[in-house]
Amino acid sequence: MAQRKPLIAGNWKMNLNHLEAIALVQKIAFALPAKYFDKVDVTVIPPFTDIRSVQTVVDGDKLLLTYGAQDLSQHDSGAYTGEISGAFLAKLGCTFVIVGHSERRTMHGETDEIVLAKTKAALRHELTPIVCIGEGLEVREAGEHVAYNVAQLKGSLAGLSAAEIAKTVIAYEPVWAIGTGRVASSADAQEVCKAIRETLAEIADAETAASVRILYGGSVNSKNVGELVAQPDIDGALVGGASLKSDEFATLSAIAAGGPLP
Numbered sequence: 001m002a003q004r005k006p007l008i009a010g011n012w013k014m015n016l017n018h019l020e021a022i023a024l025v026q027k028i029a030f031a032l033p034a035k036y037f038d039k040v041d042v043t044v045i046p047p048f049t050d051i052r053s054v055q056t057v058v059d060g061d062k063l064l065l066t067y068g069a070q071d072l073s074q075h076d077s078g079a080y081t082g083e084i085s086g087a088f089l090a091k092l093g094c095t096f097v098i099v100g101h102s103e104r105r106t107m108h109g110e111t112d113e114i115v116l117a118k119t120k121a122a123l124r125h126e127l128t129p130i131v132c133i134g135e136g137l138e139v140r141e142a143g144e145h146v147a148y149n150v151a152q153l154k155g156s157l158a159g160l161s162a163a164e165i166a167k168t169v170i171a172y173e174p175v176w177a178i179g180t181g182r183v184a185s186s187a188d189a190q191e192v193c194k195a196i197r198e199t200l201a202e203i204a205d206a207e208t209a210a211s212v213r214i215l216y217g218g219s220v221n222s223k224n225v226g227e228l229v230a231q232p233d234i235d236g237a238l239v240g241g242a243s244l245k246s247d248e249f250a251t252l253s254a255i256a257a258g259g260p261l262p
């Protein structure tokens with residue numbers, strides 16, 4: 001099996017202004033020494049208005065963590081009031097950009113077609129899209145979660161080449177586990193992440209499927225991350241609430257790295 005370096009991505013959502021962002025990045029850097037970065041990639045994903053400040057700290061202090069954005073426009077420039085271009089994010093040194101988070105799919109009507117267009121925009125600007133999929137509670141209770149996620153993945157990546165798919169990260173986030181404290185069991189998360197990898201093999205090829213990192217997201221913390229990343233098809237986590245606490249985020253990143261605790 002291909003070696004996939006774990007990735008821990010902290011999605012701050014709409015929390016922390018630019019001054020608070022500077023403080024949190026500095027605290028994370030203090031809590032997570034450089035030695036861990038050989039074994040885990042760590043990224044923070046603040047609101048747009050914080051990115052320039054985060055860049056200044058990361059560059060100024062030569063930190064090993066990366067940063068990204070929570071969304072981008074499907075367009076590159078022009079009369080799209082309120083939108084943020086992938087070109088702007090690339091210029092700010094972003095590595096990752098989340099696309100299709102369930103909060104955007106639900107609250108902003110983002111369809112698989114829009115998510116696909118945003119994924120393409122990210123790739124045009126050499127940003128790594130973290131493409132999010134995940135089922136709601138009704139789908140899970142109906143036992144249709146695997147088929148639902150496979151369909152959402154296929155829709156969100158439709159028509160991309162294997163080379164393009166190889167440049168993505170996929171995040172499986174069951175909606176019922178987000179911000180609820182109700183984490184999926186590691187077996188439940190593995191079941192869907194395995195189906196995601198099999199689908200990648202089908203729409204790209206086996207080598208690509210073996211190389212793409214698949215994250216789990218939904219109430220991840222330092223208590224449950226170890227069991228999740230021990231699953232064969234889970235390569236890290238997209239972390240919400242726990243990414244806003246420096247010690248907790250550093251601890252769960254260290255666990256994903258295989259330890260020891262910082």
Ligand SMILES: O=C[C@H](O)COP(=O)(O)O
Nearest residue numbers: 011178179218219240241
């Ligand atoms: O993007 C992150 C997820 O929505 C998970 O959020 P959470 O860790 O607060 O449940």
